[in-house]
Amino acid sequence: MYFGLSEDQIFFQDNVKKFLEDNAPLDAVKKITEGADLATKDELHQGLINLGINNILIPEENGGLGLDLLFASAVSQSLGEGIAALPFVGPYVIAPIAIKYGASDSQKEKLFNEMSQNLINCGVGFSEYFGSRDSSDLSISNNKITGRTLFVLDVDFASHVMLCDKKGQIGLVSLKSKGIEIIDLTTVDKTRTYKEMIFKDTPIEILDKTKTSTEAAEMALSAGRIVAAADSLGASQAMINKAVEYSKERKQFNRVIGSFQAVKHMCAEMTAELEPCYSLVWHAAHSFDDSHEDSKLMACLAKSHTSDVSKMVSKKATEVHGGMGFTDLLGLHFWFKRIGLNRHILGSPEIVREEAAKAQGL
Amino acid sequence: MNLNYGPEYEDFTKEVQKFCKEYSGVIITNKKGGALTSLSSITNSDKSDGAKVSRSEWQKILIKNGYFARSIPKEYGGFGGDIDIIKNRIIAAEFASNRIPPPMGGQGIDMLVPTLLELGTEEQKQKYIKPTLYGEMIWCQGYSEPNAGSDLASLQTKGELIDGNWVINGQKIWTSTAQYSQMMFCLVRTEPDAPKHAGISYLLIPMDTPGIEIRPLVDMTLNAGFNEVFFTDVTIPEGNIVGKRGEGWTVANATLGHERGSLTDPNATMNRLHMLIDRMKEETINGKKVIENPAYRDKLIQLQGKVMAFQSNSLRVLSAKLNKGQDVKIAGMIQKLIGTELRHELEGFCIDVMGELGTLFEGSPNIRDGGSWQFTYMYYLGLIIGGGTSQIQKNIISERGLGMPREPKTQQET
Numbered sequence: 001m002y003f004g005l006s007e008d009q010i011f012f013q014d015n016v017k018k019f020l021e022d023n024a025p026l027d028a029v030k031k032i033t034e035g036a037d038l039a040t041k042d043e044l045h046q047g048l049i050n051l052g053i054n055n056i057l058i059p060e061e062n063g064g065l066g067l068d069l070l071f072a073s074a075v076s077q078s079l080g081e082g083i084a085a086l087p088f089v090g091p092y093v094i095a096p097i098a099i100k101y102g103a104s105d106s107q108k109e110k111l112f113n114e115m116s117q118n119l120i121n122c123g124v125g126f127s128e129y130f131g132s133r134d135s136s137d138l139s140i141s142n143n144k145i146t147g148r149t150l151f152v153l154d155v156d157f158a159s160h161v162m163l164c165d166k167k168g169q170i171g172l173v174s175l176k177s178k179g180i181e182i183i184d185l186t187t188v189d190k191t192r193t194y195k196e197m198i199f200k201d202t203p204i205e206i207l208d209k210t211k212t213s214t215e216a217a218e219m220a221l222s223a224g225r226i227v228a229a230a231d232s233l234g235a236s237q238a239m240i241n242k243a244v245e246y247s248k249e250r251k252q253f254n255r256v257i258g259s260f261q262a263v264k265h266m267c268a269e270m271t272a273e274l275e276p277c278y279s280l281v282w283h284a285a286h287s288f289d290d291s292h293e294d295s296k297l298m299a300c301l302a303k304s305h306t307s308d309v310s311k312m313v314s315k316k317a318t319e320v321h322g323g324m325g326f327t328d329l330l331g332l333h334f335w336f337k338r339i340g341l342n343r344h345i346l347g348s349p350e351i352v353r354e355e356a357a358k359a360q361g362l
Numbered sequence: 363m364n365l366n367y368g369p370e371y372e373d374f375t376k377e378v379q380k381f382c383k384e385y386s387g388v389i390i391t392n393k394k395g396g397a398l399t400s401l402s403s404i405t406n407s408d409k410s411d412g413a414k415v416s417r418s419e420w421q422k423i424l425i426k427n428g429y430f431a432r433s434i435p436k437e438y439g440g441f442g443g444d445i446d447i448i449k450n451r452i453i454a455a456e457f458a459s460n461r462i463p464p465p466m467g468g469q470g471i472d473m474l475v476p477t478l479l480e481l482g483t484e485e486q487k488q489k490y491i492k493p494t495l496y497g498e499m500i501w502c503q504g505y506s507e508p509n510a511g512s513d514l515a516s517l518q519t520k521g522e523l524i525d526g527n528w529v530i531n532g533q534k535i536w537t538s539t540a541q542y543s544q545m546m547f548c549l550v551r552t553e554p555d556a557p558k559h560a561g562i563s564y565l566l567i568p569m570d571t572p573g574i575e576i577r578p579l580v581d582m583t584l585n586a587g588f589n590e591v592f593f594t595d596v597t598i599p600e601g602n603i604v605g606k607r608g609e610g611w612t613v614a615n616a617t618l619g620h621e622r623g624s625l626t627d628p629n630a631t632m633n634r635l636h637m638l639i640d641r642m643k644e645e646t647i648n649g650k651k652v653i654e655n656p657a658y659r660d661k662l663i664q665l666q667g668k669v670m671a672f673q674s675n676s677l678r679v680l681s682a683k684l685n686k687g688q689d690v691k692i693a694g695m696i697q698k699l700i701g702t703e704l705r706h707e708l709e710g711f712c713i714d715v716m717g718e719l720g721t722l723f724e725g726s727p728n729i730r731d732g733g734s735w736q737f738t739y740m741y742y743l744g745l746i747i748g749g750g751t752s753q754i755q756k757n758i759i760s761e762r763g764l765g766m767p768r769e770p771k772t773q774q775e776t
Binding site for chain 2: 001002003005006070244247255256258259264265271277282298300302350354356362
């Protein structure tokens with residue numbers, strides 16, 4: 001019996017963390033998010049691809065690494081901790097899982113091979129499936145898609161978008177196709193991109209099995225939720241570390257503020273709530289990899305609970321920093337906003353908890 | 363990640379399941395002992411068709427089968443097996459899910475026995491461990507005093523060595539089960555001139571010694587869960603000491619860890635969550651089931667997320683005990699804080715689910731589950747405070763876990 005990350009997982013996770021520390025410090029992230037340094041963004045993306053983050057969930061026989069969701073979650077922690085201004089959950093988690101469970105054998109062969117060589121790269125739009133907002137709607141018929149959807153994720157380097165309609169039918173649209181309008185959405189979190197997309201009779205290749213089954217949509221959504229929760233773990237840990245460090249240096253009343261119980265207890269509360277979230281997220285990822293009957297429920301609990309704890313951490317860690325925490329100078333708000341976006345990516349807590357209730361027949 | 367215990371444990375699990383089937387619905391007839399025992403009797407009260415055995419007989423049955431005192435040597439009354447955390451966990455999980463009464467807990471078993479095994483003399487081990495395991499010798503803990511709570515090391519109960527006997531004067535408080543106990547393990551200041559932590563000794567006091575007065579302290583659940591204990595020239599033999607003179611703080615700290623670990627059982631919390639869901643399916647508001655009300659249902663799933671996180675965390679802590687080199691330092695430190703706060707919240711939510719019905723108490727008409735939700739809600743507030751308050755836990759997490767500086771000492775302390 002062993003509960004935790006393996007040596008290989010920790011090694012990969014540390015590599016990604018170190019790569020970001022060395023190549024994407026806060027100043028670099030700021031420039032990228034201001035749109036001032038797109039060349040660096042390209043280099044960083046290529047650097048992470050060289051480490052293999054695009055290939056984690058692609059089978060070995062198609063040129064991938066053939067690893068599992070716990071591995072992807074471990075890596076996601078590092079991306080959150082380092083506020084990586086790069087795509088991950090869409091093209092490298094949701095897309096391969098949707099293909100694994102939804103594609104025909106011939107589709108799988110072709111798509112996995114192209115993805116492993118980074119010849120195709122998918123943004124992902126699943127909002128219609130778990131909760132359309134602003135009356136958005138997509139309709140698919142005769143391999144054509146028409147309509148409008150919001151919050152398409154990770155289109156940064158995309159050649160395609162993977163879309164899921166409200167029935168769980170999933171298809172790929174090439175961004176070279178005619179009849180596509182893309183509108184940039186600006187969220188509080190500038191480290192990730194969201195798009196609004198409008199289609200008119202645009203060609204779409206439907207993943208074969210999703211015509212008759214929602215399994216692929218469910219599995220892809222669960223995988224995305226677990227990995228988004230892992231991103232919040234990393235971002236929350238970074239905020240706690242910064243708060244504790246700051247409290248050991250900053251002096252008031254001739255004492256470091258970290259010696260005041262009011263400050264110490266905030267740090268203890270953040271830690272005491274976050275530690276069990278690691279266990280929960282890893283447990284959920286393991287259930288997913290094991291195809292356990294509770295994996296949907298576990299994914300929902302991991303996503304909603306980690307979202308709540310991370311929200312608390314993002315507030316308290318900012319407070320420990322006092323006025324400086326509120327400034328752009330320190331840049332703490334990048335983590336605060338990352339956590340704020342993760343909370344709603346692939347389903348806000350209330351929506352996800354309602355799914356959790358249904359998943360266990362309540 | 364590998365959550366299988368391995369094939370060698372499958373047979374063991376079956377063996378435990380067979381035992382649970384055999385003793386399904388067993389009733390323990392005398393309920394003397396720690397407050398934790400009376401709590402478990404409440405949560406196990408819904409079956410009444412089983413065999414009746416006395417507490418002591420039950421302890422012996424469990425030891426004979428290796429389901430209690432597994433790793434304690436036979437010569438001291440234990441089962442004499444190897445230390446096997448997984449087997450202990452399987453036993454606890456099967457007992458909990460089959461609602462088999464767990465072995466008696468309490469301070470003698472959970473705290474004194476491990477202390478004697480580690481630091482007691484051979485004579486002390488021979489004399490005290492077996493009757494304690496059998497539930498025939500009940501112990502109480504004499505630690506806290508009116509002016510020594512969270513700052514336990516400032517305790518002032520005095521012990522003087524006069525003519526080969528310890529003569530003890532002073533007062534203890536929050537002493538659970540003192541009225542049922544034959545013995546007390548007690549922290550006493552024996553070296554008044556030494557620094558505060560170095561002046562304490564760990565003494566074993568027979569409760570029938572002249573000069574001991576016990577006054578019950580009724581708690582908010584209206585049980586006399588605690589007592590005040592007064593000592594006036596209480597005289598005991600010089601040999602009733604564990605460790606050397608002045609080493610009592612070290613001896614006591616060896617066992618405080620045992621208490622904190624035993625206050626929060628994730629299996630029991632998961633069982634209570636299932637009972638909460640049952641209650642939500644049964645209770646109605648204007649004829650509609652509570653479970654169908656989205657506000658209550660959302661709150662339930664919030665709690666379920668916390669309970670799952672707590673249970674997963676316990677698995678991680680267990681894993682670190684089994685796998686050398688796995689470091690989960692902070693994950694282990696938080697269990698008392700999180701476990702007691704969570705249980706209190708869960709019990710309180712079920713009261714909310716029942717609304718006015720949830721306030722019924724003491725055998726009132728229409729009461730649900732014997733009033734156990736109110737009782738446990740209050741009982742866990744006691745556990746949040748006892749065994750190191752939540753605030754002390756936060757000090758420990760921040761100072762030992764996060765390396766934050768201690769509160770500067772006042773002039774008087776330095």
